[in-house]
Amino acid sequence: MTSIAKRVCLVGLAWFLLGTGAPALEPISQEHFARLQGLIKPGADEDRWANIPWLTDLWQARQLAAQQGKPILLWEMDGHPLGCT
Secondary structure (H helix, E strand, C coil), rough: CCHHHHHHHHHHHHHHHHHHHCCCCCCCCCCHHHHHHHHHCCCCCCCHHHCCCCCCCHHHHHHHHHCCCCCCCCCCCCCCCCCCC
């Protein structure tokens, strides 16, 4: 199972347990927390998109793309990014 799939499974399980009104669990130890955090946190090779100097101003992006002769990737969506509308 890939690390992204593991993260999706962990988040889904947490979402399920929080939504079902499961009884409160005992606090976890620091070591257990560190291990879980290591499973959830993206690795250096998984978030390369964060190193791209993304532009949020469309006009500025159009000017830069014209200067460099490159296309524009436009990511547009409506509503809350997590689907919480």
